[in-house]
Amino acid sequence: QTSAVQSSSDGSSVTLFGIADVTYGYGTGSIASKSQLYSGGNTASRLGFRGVEDLGGGMAAGYWLEAGLNIDDGSTGTTNTNNQPNGSVGGFNFNRRATVSLMDFWGEMRAGRDFTAHYRNRTDVDPFSNNGAGTSQPQAGSIGGPTSTRASNIIAYYLPPNLGGFFGEVQYYFGENGSPAPIEHDGTGYSGRVGYATGPFAIALAAGRTKFARTATSGDIDSANLGVSWDFKVVKVMGGYYRDKVDKLPEITATGYLVGAVVPVGFDQFKVSWSTYGTDATGDPTARKWAFGYVYNFSKRTALYATYARVSNSGGSTTAVNGSLTDPNRSSSGYDLGMKLAF
Template sequence: MKKSLLALAVLGAFSGVASAQSSVTLYGTIDLAGRYVKNEGSNRRFSLASDGLNSSQLGFRGVEDLGGGLKASFVLLAGVNADSGTANGKFWNRRSTVSLSSNAGEIRLGRDYTPTFWNLTLFDAFGTNGLGNSLNTAQRHPGTRQDNTIQYFLPSNLGGWYGQFMAGTSEGATSGDRPARYLGGRVGFAAGPFDVAVAGAQIRYRGASFNGWTAGAPGGAITNDDQKSINVGASWNFGFAKLMGYVDYERLDNAADDRELRGSISAVIPFGQSEVHVGYDRSRLRRDGAGTSTAQQLKASYVYNLSKRTAVYGTVSYLDNNRNAAMSIAPASGTNASTGSQSATALPSTGGDSRGVEFGVRHFF
């Protein structure tokens, strides 16, 4: 009897060690907003929309300490249309990765953000979300996520330097919403109030068309081509305000002349429990035989933090197209927008403007 009790005590002790070395967390975000959008040439639309301030999502993450400084971890993250209770793409569309990490860095496998996208979202005061999303003016898509990837992340003990490198396969152009081969990387330096990073990539479309971006872009589908991307982003926190921005360049190699230059500058001004976000975005796409199209956007948000997890907010945005562009501040009915509700009746008429306002609630859990 005493031996049995001793054995149970020993097993219980080992069980406690195992549970202390590994953990799994359920987390997520719900963000909903009442939205009004009016695109020139079509009727206005009122809607309840998701992702005005942050992306609505449901996720699981876990980590296991393997000893000797080695850890294993995973993330499964699904985008959610919180207004309708549906998924906004394949189920784990936001991220599905497994990693091994140590003092030598991290190896990560699976679907994840691309290195080139990080500069676009981290150096945008609106986080590439809602009516103030800087990608509302994007006429060429630099690639948000990539399937079938292998990544390496530099260790975090390099005196402010950081970086990542990604290789992703198209697997015969059957890779769902990302039928391309991706090769890219990002390197940056952060110290005190300052942060700067540069990223570049080649996206190779072979054997399949890619038409997964705003239909207002005059370029249409990308077929059997190579897209080169390079961007640089930076931020400086002055204390009373954080200023940030980026410049992004996209080029299709096989076209006679197809290149886009896009930029964004924005700021976050905190005071008390409040924040004011303001920004300006502009893109210019030049296409051989099709002229030049430009789009520019002015945007502003007010955020009031009720707690560390809950905030209420309001955003206003105005996007102006030139005679060759038809970009919208929100997804429109009949377009190929891949996420979110169709918050506009239709795209603006060519050269028309797009304007709107939204008021919402964001909660982290």
């Protein structure tokens, strides 16, 4: 007999899961081009362990441990322990998610490290899910700081799934930055999201605030956004509006938009998105990106993919694709060729 991996406790369940995604990425700009092998052009590479225990009477408990990794060099992810600008620690960490949940008819209580509520409208309506050369500009250029995507020390409540299409979550997270004023609340914040999904249509509104002491380089960060999608079967269209504000001296506000579409043909997919993100800093630096993608699915789990992206800059912006470098207001382009396996 060969099947012999088991978990330790009676009735215990462990699900091992992961993504292995490797990409050849090329970028070119007015200053320098770059060729590289990187990881996660279609879906971020990861290794995870999760499980749910049925406690009877409709109640359940769950845990989720998910770690980032890179197929190109075998390196593993960094996490930010307390939502601080310099709070990253390296090594293999469950940086993508580390949570414990208690679920019942009233919804879900969840605690640990997770996506912030105000992040989800950036990934849910991006045809490229914020991966690779096609990553939307509101994600690539975000001024949202340490909690732009995830936060540590979250206590969250999620609405139950049976509310006629309404869904929502609220989060409070601790910065744990110690007592000395004025930075005692740095990294502490809250975020929420409400939405409605019925049949092919979905809409969600989110907003969050993370506190930082007001200086020339930092201050409270407010992020608000709106995501909409409609699935016409032959094509799914999606759009997003994003607004981030950093209350430093002086205050800076960024505004972004995205429109995108995904066309499934059998197991294959064609993707396109246009997005923009710019701030009200001197000159109003703004980047606009076109991205085109093709995914060839061998199976539900394995795919080859190709992405082409082109960024235009104005107002002094120097955004470039795939690690290339470009002068202010010059454009940059690049592409990804990769393979993804899910397990």
